[in-house]
Amino acid sequence: MAFLPTKIPENLKKFIRPASVIFGVVMLFLMLNSFSLTSRMSNDTQAGLFAVGSHVQTIYKKMFSSKTEIIDEGNHYKYLVTNQTLNEVRLFEAEKKVNELQNLLNYKASQPYKTITADIIARSVAGESSILIDQGAEEGLRAGLPVVVGDGYIIGTIISTQPHRSTVRLLRDSNSSIPSALLNGKKVMGLVSGLDSFLLFMDYIPQSEEVGSQMIVVTSGLDKNIPSGLVIGIIDSVVENATAPFKQAYVDPVIDVFDYRSVLILDPQAEIYAE
Amino acid sequence: MLNNIFTAFIFILTAMFEVSFLHTLPFPYFIIPLHFLIGVIVMHRADPVLGAVWFAISGFFLSWVGFNEANSLTYIAVGAIGYFLTFKVFANRSVYALIGLGFSMYFIFTILNLIILSFSDNFNRSDFLHQQFVALFFLVFGLYFGFIIARYIEHLATDMFFIRIKP
Structure with missing residues (x-):
């Protein structure tokens, strides 16, 4: 066919062999990992x-x-x-x-x-x-x-x-958020999200509910994939703001995943x- | 051919070692850019074409075996720039040329990542620059000793396996 090159330029030849070998070995490794x-x-x-x-x-x-x-x-x-x-x-x-x-x-x-x-x-x-x-x-x-x-x-x-x-x-990832519940004698719902730091952040706690340090935070079960009762952490401190629609709190995960x-x-x- | 296959295996092993072992260590050791460092040594001491291919595939492969916070395109760009620098600026095979090449490539790598990652919501510029500064220190330190080790391996390979490294 007329438009195909009949001769590979010398400059290109020295790239083709090492590139193809390394690329081939790496792709072989990735393909083998499907087994x-x-x-x-x-x-x-x-x-x-x-x-x-x-x-x-x-x-x-x-x-x-x-x-x-x-x-x-x-x-x-x-x-x-x-x-x-x-x-x-x-x-x-x-x-x-x-x-x-x-x-x-x-x-x-x-x-x-x-x-x-x-x-x-x-x-x-x-x-x-x-x-x-x-x-x-x-x-x-x-x-x-x-x-x-x-x-x-x-x-x-x-x-x-x-x-x-x-x-x-x-x-702890800032894109993470899971439905949670606060165990303070009754199950108070909220949402725990990450802050890219060790502490987590719990939001949407009703203002009428009592929130204190050391209270246990667990999963609420609202997500069908996440059963209720899995421990997230304990309340570290509460963000008090009487004019806000919801209470907020920082949650200490207690464990270090690493x-x-x-x-x-x-x-x-x-x-x-x-x- | 043997050189290329050996380099491919070193490529896979250093990538797995970096993401699985080094990233487990506490600060500042998890920042050691081992895979980048070996790539620079391959580019300067072995074959610039191998080095360029090393960087071209790095971004994609590191994302597969673990986590790679840098953009894959930056690796490709750094590989191309490194190839050019190896012939035009750091053509000398001294340890100073190796360190200069590594420093220049990593500096360009940092600048490109800074530009691309700035558009990300999770990006913390001060943390990133702090980590890159520490990584640069490890890179220069590693290249100096890597030069010594690379020369030893070259002599050993030449004596034992008759593998010729291009001058």
């Missing part, structure tokens, strides 16, 4: 790297804690330095992992819904507050499902899924979607 076996291998690699990073973060936090704590733990760390330091830290991490999984297992056994356990394999460091988990659409996940840790602390909701991975938007490596996804509507 569960290879996807499991890459997810396990990333989960392992995430676990090692969390391990380092735990040690870093312990090393740079307050002066009082350092003095109190001084003798203990002297012992660690001189006697089997690495084995002590490994044992501590192993116990922490076992406790974490045991809590998840106990909570999972107590739930009437379908539950899926997943490992965290990556997290965002700027912009949106999100994490990546190693379960996806093939394992039955879909957007909107709640993600919990420990004894039922909700940390976020799934916003998108791939075949074997899912993105979870954390509650201390966990495994999460549980709840699916209250599994039977509906299975039909």
Whole structure:
């Protein structure tokens, strides 16, 4: 055909080969990840790297804690330095992992819904507050499902899924908002949203309701995908404004999601979607 | 051919290492731009074409294996600019040329991201600039030691596998 080049320019040739090899290998890697076996291998690699990073973060936090704590733990760390330091830290991490999984297992056994356990394999460091988990659409996940840790602390909701991975938007993200309820003797409805910081913000609390510090905030169940009773946090402080139509409050999530490596996804509507 | 395949595997491994391990660490360590740093070393020490392709695919691949707050187009632009700088400005194979190339590419990368991300609602300019300044420090630091390690690997590869790196 007349309009096709008969000879590839020399300048272009030196781009084509390396570009095609690297592009081909990367695309092959991505295509292989649509198969569960290879996807499991890459997810396990990333989960392992995430676990090692969390391990380092735990040690870093312990090393740079307050002066009082350092003095109190001084003798203990002297012992660690001189006697089997690495084995002590490994044992501590192993116990922490076992406790974490045991809590998840106990909570999972107590739930009437379908539950899926997943490992965290990556997290965002700027912009949106999100994490990546190693379960996806093939394992039955879909957007909107709640993600919990420990004894039922909700940390976020799934916003998108791939075949074997899912993105979870954390509650702290400013785009996150879930229907909530305040346990002050009766169930007072509100809406909890993120502020891109550690504290959350609860709005639309009726002015007539009494709101105080340390009151527990849970999910209300108004979202059909998020069951009621999942703990969001406790009231940290109340924004008093008698002229505003609603009361507002800051909510302390109590837990730090980045201390966990495994999460549980709840699916209250599994039977509906299975039909 | 072997060079290209080896570079592709390093590309995949450094991307996974950065998003899964480095991003787990506390501040300031999660800002270390390892993938960018290795890309600059590949562009300067190995092959500018490989380096340009590295950056062209980086944005997309980092978004797939984890999270990438920068725009994919900025990576493509930085790769093209880096390719030009490698031949016209930092053609010398000294450590100073490597650091100059890395510094220039990351500076342009920051400016482009600042322009594009400014249109985003969640964007915090002061936090972003603070993080980029710290990342630049790690980049320069890493390039200096990366140069030493890259030369060692070149000699080792040449002796063991007869792989020739283009001068």
